[in-house]
Amino acid sequence: MKKFYLLAFLLPALPMMAQAKLGLNDRVRLGEMISAARAANGTSGALEPRVSMFARVADDSALDAMRAAGAEIEQREGDIVILSAPLSKAEAVASANGVVTASLSKQLRVYDWSNPLGTDLSRQAIGLDAVKSAAAPLPAAYAGEGVILGVIDAGIDVHHVNFKDEQGNYRVKRAFKHAAMGNSSVTLSADTPEKIAKFTTDNSSMTHGTHVMGIAAGSFKASDPGAPDFRGAASGAEIAVSCGVSDTKHLIKGARLIADYAKAENKPCVINISMGNNFGPHDGTDEFPAALANIIADGDAVICVASGNEGAEKAFAYADFADGNTTWKSFICPTAYTSAVWEGIPLYPQAIGTMEVWSEDATPFSLSFDVIDRSTGTTVATYTIPQDGSGAMSSTDALSVKVDELVDDNEAFNKIYYRSYVLGEGGVYAANNRYHADVNVRLEATSEADFQRYVTALRIEGQPGQKVYVYGQAINSAFTFALQSLGAPGFYESTGDGSINSIAASEGVISVGSFVTHNFDPAIYKAYEIGTTSPTSSWGHGPGGKFYPQIMAPGTLIISSMSSDYVAGPSYDAENDIKYYSHTAADGKTYHWTPMSGTSMASPYMSGVAAMWLSANPQLTAAEILSVAQETATAPTATKANDGAAGGVHAFRGLCKVLGLSGIGNVNADRTAPLSIVPLGGNRYQVQAPQSSGVTVRVASIQGAEVYKASVSGQLLDADLSALAPGVYVMSAADGVLSKSRKIIIK
Secondary structure, three states: OOOOOOOOOOOOOOOOOOOOOOOHHHHHHHHHHHHHHHHHHOOOOOOOOEEEEEEEEOOOHHHHHHHHOOOEEEEEEOOEEEEEEEHHHHHHHHOOOOEEEEEEOOEOEEOOEEOOOOOOOHHHHOOHHHHHOOOOOOOOOOOOOOOEEEEEOOOOOOOOHHHEOOOOOEOEEEEEEEEEEOOEEEEEEEOOHHHHHHOOOOOOOOOHHHHHHHHHHOOOOOOOOOOOOOOOOOOOOEEEEEEEOOEHHHHHHHHHHHHHHHHHHOOOEEEEEOEEOOOOOOOOOOHHHHHHHHHHHOOOOEEEEEOOOOOOOOOEEEEEOOOOOOEEEEEEEOOOOOHHHOOOOOOEEEEEEEEEEEEOOOOOOEEEEEEEEOOOOEEEEEEEOOOOEEEEEEOOOOOOOOOOEEEEOOHHHHHHEOOOEEEEEEEEEOOOOEEEEEEEEEEEEOOHHHHHHEEEEEEEEOOOOOEEEEEEOOEOOEOOOEEEOOOOOOOOOOOOEOOOOHHHHOOOOEEEEEEOOOOOOOOOOOOOOOOOEOOOOOEEEOHHHOEEOOEEEEOOOEEEEEOHHHHOOOOOOOOOOOOOEEEEOOOOOEEEEEEEEOHHHHHHHHHHHHHHHHHHOOOOOHHHHHHHHHHOOEOOOOOOOOOOOOOEOOHHHHHHHHHOOOOOOOOOOOOOOOOEEEEEEOOEEEEEOOOOOOEEEEEEEOOOOEEEEEEEOOOEEEEEOOOOOOEEEEEEEEOOOOEEEEEEEEO
């Protein structure tokens, strides 16, 4: 019988003093990597592969301890360190003195899917067309001028006409590509127009990043009569991109590179991330989200993150034991993808994959696996994992692993399942003092009859008032098990609660879900009702009463730019890939636009709108941008469980609030006399505050540098700005209750 060496050599006995270690599912993955490396290299003496890791450190001395254990330190964000280590030394690095928590770098997924033709009304729905036409009461159009808009993605074509200005110059000013180089990676950088011209796409089999970037910052407007306007929200922003290897390590590296570039340019920065995964506690305390939060906390960037497209999946659950019931049970069932990702030729695959179960605090719960005979409703085998340690129920020889307790050769389990196991580990996570359990399952029935008759259930028993969160993980972007009730009494059906992208819980990020602004074909997309949340949009409760996503944006059937490298590449399907609109430029090259859907499309809308608002007020913080978005949001036309914490972003109303204009989206609109900025001619302005006892005026360059400030205790302030150099500025006035801003031109 074939043996599966998943965790061999990876679970040494813990010393008397507690040390950090990789989580169970990370150790499973590490074991698979070691086995694969040995199978590939044998005794050839080939260079040992390295693995990328995150670590939270108590102090600087931990850096030397990790280096001594074999680590190479690559980046640091506060107390979070990004490093690499040889496979065989990864656990030693994780347990080095001074390391508080450690984890492997995780692969990220993009959040999109393709769809058929129709008319894209998303820009009209959020008032973007009104902003671009400078509709009243706006003093001018705003399009992200003076802001760096960063895009971290895959399948990016920086040469698309959508990212050039009217003179044909590149609007992409920085491009970073992380390329795999044997056992490591190298970051290629383009920082001049000449280098941008030579910059090749990171992935010709994808167009995701090109589509995302077009929504956020595309600037091409066709001159053809009646041609649609596909310009992005921040069509005047400068663009910086990070692409290539798409794991958590390189995402953090790209975010830091973009943020540092914007800081060097002294310009506000917005970064869009339409990628993610479902690993971790979803409270921002694990290493990867914490590193991202450090970049935000430094004031270096506003970061918008797609909420995910797993809202309709059934691999997630939220158990609130507030009603007196302290038991939650659900069957672990196969999906359409279960057998597709299985190694070898499976017999009758029932489930494969990993999940994480988290309490809201240090209060433990009991986690058990029950094999149930569906014909009688009786439990024929059961296993409860230790609350502080690891254990497994395994069929013969399926699992070669050192664990605290191993129920092997269970007669009933062996009869029903072949080369199968249920594996778990419980304990308190040091970073947040929350109890959690890692779960790893592999269930393959020995016959079709057993496949139909027996099913394994996940059983959680908690305390009254306890809240427990279940997060499933995808394999190769596919969910290979579902949590279902199968109609059995006392069993629960997953609601998708917890499907939220774990990055969305990073402190300070703006998490973005998707709502429907139009529907190309209601006969096909019956669940996509205009004005409601997209049914696939991810959502979830978080600890401390938080609810995600924080804001919604158009994400269904959005038209945007299509990578020319993808169109010319081997993955392009001429019959099924849609060229919605094409434009042939003066150089004879033809560019294309295509429809795509997902929160991947919603997040760049919010990113572009944030950049637009920053061009009106460069001093806005991420928290203020989110507050404006929520206060001026459009409520959904019908309530759904995945609506998130607020409605849909409205670019025009939000901009009016940012500028303090005549009560549109302005909570202080009940004042009878507004705050006004009146041009007097000759670079002179008068600020009028009829109901105020004092007013302050500031003038900033379009890059955000303050160049003028004045205050008076009365209701009028005259500002002579003749001493300023000619150019475009932002003038802001505030009286302690109202504020108002407008662009001005000094001649």
